[in-house]
Amino acid sequence: METGQRDSFGSRFGVIAAAAGSAIGLGNIWRFPYVLGENGGGIFLLIYLLLVAMVGIPVMLSEFTIGRSTQRNPYGAFRRLAPEKPWFLVGLMGIVAAFMILAFYTVVAGWTLEYLYQAVINGFRGLSSDEINVMFDHFRAGTFRPILWFLIFMFMTAWIVVSGIRKGIEKYTKVLMPFLFVLILVMDVRAVTLPGAMEGLKFLFRPDFSKVSAETILEALGQGFFSLSIGMGTLITYGSYINKKERLGNAALNVTIADTLIAVLAGIAIFPAVFAFGIEPGAGTGLVFKTLPLIFQEMPGGYIFSVIFFLLLAIAALTSTISVLEVIVAFFSEELNITRRAATLLATAAVAILGIFAAGSWGWFAGMHVKNQNFFGILDFTTANILLPLGGFFIVIFVGWFMGTDRVRAELTNRGEIKAAYMPVFVFLVRFVAPLAIALVFMNGLGWI
Numbered sequence: 047m048e049t050g051q052r053d054s055f056g057s058r059f060g061v062i063a064a065a066a067g068s069a070i071g072l073g074n075i076w077r078f079p080y081v082l083g084e085n086g087g088g089i090f091l092l093i094y095l096l097l098v099a100m101v102g103i104p105v106m107l108s109e110f111t112i113g114r115s116t117q118r119n120p121y122g123a124f125r126r127l128a129p130e131k132p133w134f135l136v137g138l139m140g141i142v143a144a145f146m147i148l149a150f151y152t153v154v155a156g157w158t159l160e161y162l163y164q165a166v167i168n169g170f171r172g173l174s175s176d177e178i179n180v181m182f183d184h185f186r187a188g189t190f191r192p193i194l195w196f197l198i199f200m201f202m203t204a205w206i207v208v209s210g211i212r213k214g215i216e217k218y219t220k221v222l223m224p225f226l227f228v229l230i231l232v233m234d235v236r237a238v239t240l241p242g243a244m245e246g247l248k249f250l251f252r253p254d255f256s257k258v259s260a261e262t263i264l265e266a267l268g269q270g271f272f273s274l275s276i277g278m279g280t281l282i283t284y285g286s287y288i289n290k291k292e293r294l295g296n297a298a299l300n301v302t303i304a305d306t307l308i309a310v311l312a313g314i315a316i317f318p319a320v321f322a323f324g325i326e327p328g329a330g331t332g333l334v335f336k337t338l339p340l341i342f343q344e345m346p347g348g349y350i351f352s353v354i355f356f357l358l359l360a361i362a363a364l365t366s367t368i369s370v371l372e373v374i375v376a377f378f379s380e381e382l383n384i385t386r387r388a389a390t391l392l393a394t395a396a397v398a399i400l401g402i403f404a405a406g407s408w409g410w411f412a413g414m415h416v417k418n419q420n421f422f423g424i425l426d427f428t429t430a431n432i433l434l435p436l437g438g439f440f441i442v443i444f445v446g447w448f449m450g451t452d453r454v455r456a457e458l459t460n461r462g463e464i465k466a467a468y469m470p471v472f473v474f475l476v477r478f479v480a481p482l483a484i485a486l487v488f489m490n491g492l493g494w495i
């Protein structure tokens with residue numbers, strides 16, 4: 047589709063807000079605490095931070111570079127940069143990952159709507175920690191509610207994506223993300239002043255080196271990719287909407303810092319409460335949903351804070367789901383030459399089918415198991431810990447070894463118009479450090495070496 051002006055972000059803040067909107071989401075507030083809780087606490091955080099700096103930033107900048115230089119969806123981008131070569135497979139893998147991620151991520155987004163609803167009707171009021179536990183497990187094992195909320199969320203996502211980039215995605219993210227940040231800070235203050243908060247902070251910040259395992263490191267890598275929205279072409283797609291005048295290096299750095307900050311702040315809100323209320327840190331996917339309502343009960347104005355919080359959480363999830371759906375829609379509309387509307391409809395229908403199974407993973411389809419993982423767990427693990435690192439590996443290899451330093455430099459400096467003093471460091475990272483780190487962590491984590 048070569049017709050007319052390609053849709054693009056309208057302002058610098060809009061770019062950062064949209065990319066940060068993609069990155070910041072349930073990955074930070076729901077997934078980060080639960081994965082950290084299952085993987086030894088502080089040691090996980092330490093490895094996570096190292097991997098984000100060494101691997102995350104180079105992959106993100108590589109994606110922006112590929113996207114902006116080709117103005118294409120991930121599949122089309124590789125086709126354009128390396129015609130007749132099999133690199134387009136990396137793009138295709140990203141599209142497949144997008145389907146899988148949306149299918150389980152939107153399910154959790156649906157849970158946030160249920161919790162928003164419960165907050166509004168004051169459904170947590172006066173419940174004990176045990177009762178809050180039961181409430182979550184009961185809801186999730188239900189037949190219709192998780193599926194219904196999932197479908198509603200899918201519909202909301204599709205509705206925004208149909209409206210396009212500037213009038214849809216950018217408009218919403220720009221206003222709402224700063225709010226979320228402030229509210230998490232408020233919750234942090236409450237959490238660290240709970241009696242017994244210290245235990246939680248120790249768990250989060252004090253690395254216990256005896257708890258490192260190959261699996262922990264792979265989980266940290268997977269979480270880093272997931273949280274930064276990298277490894278499947280979301281940021282190739284967003285990069286394709288970024289104006290040539292923007293400094294991509296700055297954008298990547300700012301987005302990474304913002305994303306990491308929110309994850310750590312979420313941890314500071316959650317873990318003191320986990321210990322103060324005697325919740326198991328390794329409680330898994332329900333962790334946040336079992337902890338937050340208890341914090342709100344302990345806050346003056348808890349009712350109103352809980353309503354605002356779950357609203358913002360749902361919105362943070364929405365700015366992420368739209369970025370994933372956008373990848374599939376850009377692919378369909380550009381490669382099949384169909385309208386944005388038709389592409390959105392097609393993509394949404396396909397994801398909805400897959401997602402119904404994920405939403406019912408504790409209910410209708412609870413019987414579907416592979417190695418004690420349900421369908422939801424399989425989608426979560428496979429995408430974050432396998433498909434994203436694999437995609438990220440090929441993306442940095444491509445930018446480091448195949449795209450050509452001149453082309454990369456031209457893109458990062460806008461053909462010499464702006465400075466990119468970090469170029470040598472970036473080239474070193476994408477050629478050697480990032481691919482090696484990913485390969486080692488990956489093979490080690492899967493037990494291959």
Ligand code: TRP
Nearest residue numbers: 069071072073074272273275366
């Ligand atoms: N990063 C988002 C979050 O943390 C989720 C997300 C959006 C994502 N786009 C992605 C994850 C692409 C992996 C790949 O909530």
